[in-house]
Amino acid sequence: MAxxxxxxxxxxAPFWEYTARGELRIQACAAPDCGELRFPPRPCxxxxxxxxxxxxxxxxxxxIWSYVLPHPPLLPDYAELAPYNAxxxxxxxxxxxxxxxxxxxxxDAPLNSVDPARLRIGAAVKVAFTEIDGVAVPRWLLERG
Amino acid sequence: MLKDATAIVGIGxxxxxxxxxxxxxxxxxxxxxxxxDDAGIAPSEVDAFASYTMEETDEVEVAKAIGAGDVTFxxxxxxxxxxxxxTVGHLAAxxxxxxxxxxxxxxxxxxxxxxxxxxxxxxxxxxxxxxTRPFGLLRPADEIGMLARRYMHEYGATRDxxxxxxxxxxxxxxxxxxxxxxxxxxxxxxxxxxxxISEPLCLFDNCLETDGALACVIVSAERARDCxxxxxxxxxxxxxxxxxxHGMVNYWNDDPLSGPAWTAARHLWKQADFGPEDIDxxxxxxxxxxxxxxxxxxxxxxxxxxxxxxxEGGALEIGGRLPLNTGGGGLSEAYVHGFNLINEGVKQxxxxxxxxxxxxxxCLVTAGEGVPTSAILLRS
Numbered sequence: 136m137a138x139x140x141x142x143x144x145x146x147x148a149p150f151w152e153y154t155a156r157g158e159l160r161i162q163a164c165a166a167p168d169c170g171e172l173r174f175p176p177r178p179c180x181x182x183x184x185x186x187x188x189x190x191x192x193x194x195x196x197x198x199i200w201s202y203v204l205p206h207p208p209l210l211p212d213y214a215e216l217a218p219y220n221a222x223x224x225x226x227x228x229x230x231x232x233x234x235x236x237x238x239x240x241x242x243d244a245p246l247n248s249v250d251p252a253r254l255r256i257g258a259a260v261k262v263a264f265t266e267i268d269g270v271a272v273p274r275w276l277l278e279r280g
Numbered sequence: 281m282l283k284d285a286t287a288i289v290g291i292g293x294x295x296x297x298x299x300x301x302x303x304x305x306x307x308x309x310x311x312x313x314x315x316x317d318d319a320g321i322a323p324s325e326v327d328a329f330a331s332y333t334m335e336e337t338d339e340v341e342v343a344k345a346i347g348a349g350d351v352t353f354x355x356x357x358x359x360x361x362x363x364x365x366x367t368v369g370h371l372a373a374x375x376x377x378x379x380x381x382x383x384x385x386x387x388x389x390x391x392x393x394x395x396x397x398x399x400x401x402x403x404x405x406x407x408x409x410x411x412t413r414p415f416g417l418l419r420p421a422d423e424i425g426m427l428a429r430r431y432m433h434e435y436g437a438t439r440d441x442x443x444x445x446x447x448x449x450x451x452x453x454x455x456x457x458x459x460x461x462x463x464x465x466x467x468x469x470x471x472x473x474x475x476x477i478s479e480p481l482c483l484f485d486n487c488l489e490t491d492g493a494l495a496c497v498i499v500s501a502e503r504a505r506d507c508x509x510x511x512x513x514x515x516x517x518x519x520x521x522x523x524x525x526h527g528m529v530n531y532w533n534d535d536p537l538s539g540p541a542w543t544a545a546r547h548l549w550k551q552a553d554f555g556p557e558d559i560d561x562x563x564x565x566x567x568x569x570x571x572x573x574x575x576x577x578x579x580x581x582x583x584x585x586x587x588x589x590x591x592e593g594g595a596l597e598i599g600g601r602l603p604l605n606t607g608g609g610g611l612s613e614a615y616v617h618g619f620n621l622i623n624e625g626v627k628q629x630x631x632x633x634x635x636x637x638x639x640x641x642x643c644l645v646t647a648g649e650g651v652p653t654s655a656i657l658l659r660s
Contacts (some may be wrong), residue, residue, distance in 0.1 A: 201430035
């Protein structure tokens, strides 16, 4: 199985360096009077135009904002898993920051390991990480209860 | 002022099919020469070209092939299907400001027989794809499906609303002998039992895959009076790239359900002598059915969250509140990145559409929604 791995750029690289350590961090403005989070990463702050940034640790909790269930035609390695889910998670720490991802039964489980009937908008999820071709990729687990 | 300073005086197209034997360059030349012939203007008079990205025939090749004269204006608008109407806008600005006199906009594409662009992962993976592609959001249908499900959740929109859109387009295509879906009716049962592409979107929520080309010719309003065809005036034009927008996956601004249409619409109406209530017929970009309710809201035909309900009661059919995509649109006539919507708008205002709205005098044409977009208001 060869899912796509992120081809990153200078702005996005820190995100993936932190995931390799098991941390979900989001870029934030480091100017003293600003501190706004921003995603996707970029060189300067859209609120105050500062070029100083830091990467703030997130709790890893969020809610499903929306989701789709892709069916073929798809790239071959995704077609094998279809229908799988792709979700957009809004972070509990920053609801306007939304991350694309997948809800899985366990961190290393395949993209189709959760019954789609269990997915709903608003469902609470928690981040986990799995390694694909040397890259630590975030996955999402449904929270109990 | 750009308002009514220029007019579309010629339109041309090739046949539409899943597979055409000729090259994109040949198809482009055929469409452009047909449009010039329609206008009664010699190719040697063309001095301006406009196209939009993902167009692989460039102005150098086209100008040389058709025998254009010296070209003094050319532009290529970004973001694929979002650029269709902007080509008309750029040429209108060029002609109105004296940079050129005869402008040609075109689209030639072999999408029916060619490769799917999303399969090229080398192109798709770098920024912004690093945030979506690895998670299996591979195709535009997946990206728009995400917005569609959220929209359905927030506003009670249903698959029946999306069917209303697919049906209106198919019904118009059934009247249009040039459409790929001519004489191929759609029923609710066919829609509801069709295969999924990306749930909640099924086969009939997706546009066609088409080989074909189209073109149109733009001149000054003064020159237009001497052309063969009744002029169709470019009344207002706008592009839209909203604050904090991001590619097609507009998931990271404050409100992903108010897309680029909202930005384009604000400028479009500000420049116009009339408003949404005065539009006789609309050609709204329909790569996917959910783009219609989202665009109906963005362009002000109804309030926020009311786009799905707007489609009820035959509103989008001939005789309805807002006849939509009267050639069949991207869903049922041809998917040529929205250029067929421009030419169909011209046909309506000439009074020669195969699904003619009686006395149509105003038409909104829009480009791809979700991506940085553009729109034009046409009037007779």
